[in-house]
Every structure is written in C-alpha cells, then in structure tokens.
Amino acid sequence: GAVVSQHPSWVICKSGTSVKIECRSLDFQATTMFWYRQFPKQSLMLMATSNEGSKATYEQGVEKDKFLINHASLTLSTLTVTSAHPEDSSFYICSATKGGRSPLHFGNGTRLTVT
C-alpha cells in the first residue's frame, strides 16, 4: 500500500510557458501532500505543503504566484510552474502520507527541462 503516482515523469517546455504536474495517492487518502525540488547533486528542498481544501503553505523563498498548487481532492494535488524559465529546470517530487506516524511516500518525480 501507500502508492503515490506522479505524472508526467519528464517534460520539456519552452521558456514562458506553463507546466502542470499531477500527484495522486492511489490507495489512500492524503489530506496533506508535499512538493519538493531537487537540483543535480543537491539535497531535497521542500517547496510547499499542499492542504486539501485550503491554500498551500510555501517555504521561504518559494514564489507562490509562480508555483501554483491546487489540492482539490483527498487524492490529487497539482503543481503548476507558470511562465517557466531555464532556471526552473529541476527534478520535482511530490510526496504524501497516510497521517499519524506513517512515513512519507514519494512519487517517481518529474524532470522538468525549460529551453
């Protein structure tokens, strides 16, 4: 159990366009999901906490108007990178937990390349 699906696994887009990444908890309901970003050879960086039915909580330094998060249901959270630029190229990973003392389970990640 505790499967998290993320789509797409990779995407290439042109500078200035927007990209949407989906994160689904397949076999459990997740009131909270998390979005991370990881640059090559660097550690995971938490971007935001996605709360079902309410606004996301963003970490310091993450632009909420650029990285739009929607958590419309207990099994789906989306991250939209708006007006993407080459510096947004990175590995984006979502995660979810069943709650309580359960660990985080990660999606397979989305590799975004902005040309």
Added chain:
Amino acid sequence: QKEVEQNSGPLSVPEGAIASLNCTYSDRGSQSFFWYRQYSGKSPELIMSIYSNGDKEDGRFTAQLNKASQYVSLLIRDSQPSDSATYLCAVTYSGGGADGLTFGKGTHLIIQP
C-alpha cells in the same frame, strides 16, 4: 531550528561487507525516524522506519536508534553493488509523518565489487 546531520561521503565499502551509515539530529522531541534510499535521477524510496530505542531489522537492513545520544544509524549487511545510492535520514517531531519532516543531506554510498 531542527537539524539532521549526515556525512555526505562518499562512503566506499567492499562488496559483502557491512555498510554503516550514521545520522544525528538536534531536536530531542523527535519521535519518528526514517531511512530513504535514492538512486541517481530517481525519487527517494522508504527503506526503514524506527520509532523506539534499540534495533530494528528487516532483511539485510538494521536501523538503530539511540534517543539519549540523538543518533540513528543504518547497517547494511552483505553489501551489494545495487546498494550503491544516496541514503537520506529523515526525522519528524510531531509524531506525524506529515509535519516537521526534516531530511539530512544524504550519504553517498559506493559498494565496490
């Protein structure tokens, strides 16, 4: 500020030997402890979770927790080349897997054939 410290490595271990990975944390209120494995270009996958002092074994993996000394370790017995990866230590404070999860920067492990 909650911190989780790991030696970045690389830690090189010969095949068949025991690999020992260590992690220290700053918050004495931490309650849940996890080890994740991350292959290059992939997302982290959960290997072990441990919540109370002592050892927890799962196959070739053993997690050890010492709350008094604020460290958690991961032992990998009979190391295989496929164990080569970055190992992330993660610690939560609230007891919930969601809130307050802090990751270490990871230890890069290399198993030499």
